Amino acid sequence: MSGLLPRLRIASKHRRPDIQLIIGGLACITILILTIGKDFFAPGDPLSGDIMDRFKPMFEGKYVLGTDQLGRDLWTRVFAGLPWSLGIACVATLIAMTVGTSAGLIAAWKPGPVRTVINRMVDTIIAFPGLVIAICIIAAIGRGFWPLAITLGVLTWPFYARVVYAEALGLMERNYVLAAQLYGVPSRWILIRHVLPGLRPTLLVMLAFHFADMLIAESALSFLGLGAPLQAPTWGNMLAESRQYLFNAPWMMLVPAAAIVVVVVTLNLIGDGIAATTRSKARAVE
Amino acid sequence: MASGFKKFGRRITAFVVFLLSVVTLLFFLLQLTGDPAEVMVGDNATPEQLEQVRQQYGFDKPLLTQYALYLSRLAVLDFGISFADDQPAFGLVMERLGPTLVLTFLSIIVTLFISIPLGAWLGQRPDANSRKFTGAFVFIAQGVPGFVVGLILIQIFSVNLRWLPSFGHEHPLNWILPTLTLASFLAPKLTRVVAANVTEALREDYIRTARSFGTSSASLLWRHALPNALLGALALVGAQFAFLISGAVITEVIFAWPGLGWLLVKATETLDFPVIQAAVFVIAILVFAVNLCTDFLFGVIDPRLRGNKK
Numbered sequence: 001m002s003g004l005l006p007r008l009r010i011a012s013k014h015r016r017p018d019i020q021l022i023i024g025g026l027a028c029i030t031i032l033i034l035t036i037g038k039d040f041f042a043p044g045d046p047l048s049g050d051i052m053d054r055f056k057p058m059f060e061g062k063y064v065l066g067t068d069q070l071g072r073d074l075w076t077r078v079f080a081g082l083p084w085s086l087g088i089a090c091v092a093t094l095i096a097m098t099v100g101t102s103a104g105l106i107a108a109w110k111p112g113p114v115r116t117v118i119n120r121m122v123d124t125i126i127a128f129p130g131l132v133i134a135i136c137i138i139a140a141i142g143r144g145f146w147p148l149a150i151t152l153g154v155l156t157w158p159f160y161a162r163v164v165y166a167e168a169l170g171l172m173e174r175n176y177v178l179a180a181q182l183y184g185v186p187s188r189w190i191l192i193r194h195v196l197p198g199l200r201p202t203l204l205v206m207l208a209f210h211f212a213d214m215l216i217a218e219s220a221l222s223f224l225g226l227g228a229p230l231q232a233p234t235w236g237n238m239l240a241e242s243r244q245y246l247f248n249a250p251w252m253m254l255v256p257a258a259a260i261v262v263v264v265v266t267l268n269l270i271g272d273g274i275a276a277t278t279r280s281k282a283r284a285v286e
Numbered sequence: 287m288a289s290g291f292k293k294f295g296r297r298i299t300a301f302v303v304f305l306l307s308v309v310t311l312l313f314f315l316l317q318l319t320g321d322p323a324e325v326m327v328g329d330n331a332t333p334e335q336l337e338q339v340r341q342q343y344g345f346d347k348p349l350l351t352q353y354a355l356y357l358s359r360l361a362v363l364d365f366g367i368s369f370a371d372d373q374p375a376f377g378l379v380m381e382r383l384g385p386t387l388v389l390t391f392l393s394i395i396v397t398l399f400i401s402i403p404l405g406a407w408l409g410q411r412p413d414a415n416s417r418k419f420t421g422a423f424v425f426i427a428q429g430v431p432g433f434v435v436g437l438i439l440i441q442i443f444s445v446n447l448r449w450l451p452s453f454g455h456e457h458p459l460n461w462i463l464p465t466l467t468l469a470s471f472l473a474p475k476l477t478r479v480v481a482a483n484v485t486e487a488l489r490e491d492y493i494r495t496a497r498s499f500g501t502s503s504a505s506l507l508w509r510h511a512l513p514n515a516l517l518g519a520l521a522l523v524g525a526q527f528a529f530l531i532s533g534a535v536i537t538e539v540i541f542a543w544p545g546l547g548w549l550l551v552k553a554t555e556t557l558d559f560p561v562i563q564a565a566v567f568v569i570a571i572l573v574f575a576v577n578l579c580t581d582f583l584f585g586v587i588d589p590r591l592r593g594n595k596k
Contacts, residue, residue: 080308115549123300124300124303124304127577128573131301132531132550134553135313135550135554136562137315139557140315193372207292216431219431220433221564224535226551226554239433239437241432243540244438246440246441253438257434257438260434261434264430264431272425
């Protein structure tokens, strides 16, 4: 069977990564290193500070990024927010991708009522402002890591389902899928072995953008007071707190804002970069 | 035409099913919060008061009976009395609909006024150096979440320059920052879509034909390439309306804009379920109506969509 895919293999060897992907990849690795080595780079306690040192601006004394209204070091707090934000985005993305990809594949494979039901669900959920439902769910079931991650994942799977469905329909017209069918390969196996690998580039691009969206959604909900526990040092909470002190301590807003922007731009670079490389790959194939 | 009606009917059915699932979800969410009667009367209520509220709102009946009662009241748009305000929840929500619509409408206009010219300019010659630089700026702007934009705008125009107020909505000056904030949710993305569409349109054969007839490059861009690129852009605005409503929720909270979103977030703080249910209900109908209108509009603008291919 694998002999039917030589063109894709050859093309993948000649893939030339573009500049966006390189910059994004390097930034991503840096962020990961910083997250893992959090205790090394920012050893202090993000929850306590010296009240005498409150509202210290950036680069004053030992505080590189300044301090907040309780004298807590913003450098440590920004680092403390990293695993939280990345963790929620990670879990939410995984849930959405697994559910969405499965639903999309099933819809592509089974015409008739199953397809109709899945597609209708996808259309209606996408057409509704997800944040509104998320707000209601979080308000009822409470804040915290898992409620937030699961809610975000459950509300966003249709985005994957829609793309996977459209793409899988196209892939299933390919000759190698037809050949596999004639060969008597079971449909489940064809979907997993032959259709799913073809979706890889698209899924990677979606993954990067969706991850960024989840990160923004998480910080938006925390900002509204509906995400992280109120005292937790997350970027959304820090932004919400900073609103009262815009006049005396603008850095309290700028630091978490910059952190969010850096991570989101990194992910967008990766997403765009993969899209550009896979498109040029497609051009090289044809 | 008959198939048009059929299509319309199918959408209505899908929407009714959706609305039903949303209100059901909201009903069971209320049960998840614990005893709704306790939420309503507050912490320092006597057991008698608690019992009275239970009977008054039917919380002592079996769950299914409650659900049936709830649905029958929704059918006549009776969402109950707001816990916080002692007024009918539906009326409270409808009062807030206007400001949200104004904010959303204004920011769509601003988005179009920024994105179309900028996108057309960027897409005309995407490889020119000045445009590469602007393109990179738009790319980064796309990575800045709307609520961050809002805070930065307040920092610059309200705190540092003291030109514009940061909250309220009576004076038109108050409208500028919220509108710009909400516009920032969509403008960078739309700019990039317009730019990509213009670049693509400029490669088409009809452009080459027009060029060979001596059409100036400005006319090529504005008269020939842009109208085609705009279709995709308008489709994006229509499809992203739901996203804009999410953005409006955040924008309204930041600027204390008395709209649906602010009401909803406030209602979640006190678990004011009648208001939450009414607000979500109205938002659902609003989004559905807008999507239906956009589809209809596209049928008018683009003759290719009028056919019934499927």
